[in-house]
Amino acid sequence: MQSKAEKYQDVIRDVLAVLDGEPDRIARMATCVSLLSQAFDSWFWTGFYIVDQAKKADGIDELVVGPYIGTLGCLRIRFGRGVCGAAAQTRTTQVVADVHAFADHIACDARSNSEIVVPVFDAAGELIAVFDSDSERFGAYDDEDRAHLEALMAAVFSR
Numbered sequence: 001m002q003s004k005a006e007k008y009q010d011v012i013r014d015v016l017a018v019l020d021g022e023p024d025r026i027a028r029m030a031t032c033v034s035l036l037s038q039a040f041d042s043w044f045w046t047g048f049y050i051v052d053q054a055k056k057a058d059g060i061d062e063l064v065v066g067p068y069i070g071t072l073g074c075l076r077i078r079f080g081r082g083v084c085g086a087a088a089q090t091r092t093t094q095v096v097a098d099v100h101a102f103a104d105h106i107a108c109d110a111r112s113n114s115e116i117v118v119p120v121f122d123a124a125g126e127l128i129a130v131f132d133s134d135s136e137r138f139g140a141y142d143d144e145d146r147a148h149l150e151a152l153m154a155a156v157f158s159r
């Protein structure tokens with residue numbers, strides 16, 4: 001069986017190969033979602049929440065759902081709300097071993113027991129989205145996931 005590090009190495013290589021020369025941001029997000037969710041069986045919801053630029057122009061910090069694979073996700077999340085909103089507000093990755101112990105967690109699917117949310121920045125360092133993955137397992141994500149996913153998001157969206 002492949003180690004987590006080997007899986008990430010393969011999936012990051014595949015994502016970057018597929019996306020070579022593709023500038024469209026939605027295509028880039030959809031490709032990350034597809035290849036990551038296929039690589040990791042225990043992830044049942046994998047996707048992006050995108051910073052709503054129209055709301056931002058009106059002074060409102062809100063995320064709107066983007067490409068994802070999984071059961072129906074909530075459409076909009078205010079910065080500061082839930083795990084995604086915390087990642088957007090603080091611009092830092094949230095690794096949550098037990099979502100039931102996270103104050104203000106938004107339960108889109110009752111099967112979610114652990115979660116990781118990684119902020120996504122463009123080349124200018126502006127927050128453009130967050131990447132969110134949920135698992136039925138408790139403690140499915142750790143610092144290794146954080147390091148690999150932060151590297152992947154930087155490689156795909158910050159260059």
Ligand code: SME
Pocket residue numbers: 045073074077081082083084085104105106107108109112115132134
């Ligand atoms: N659990 C998330 C909400 C989004 S869904 O899991 C798809 C949160 O608290 O941010």
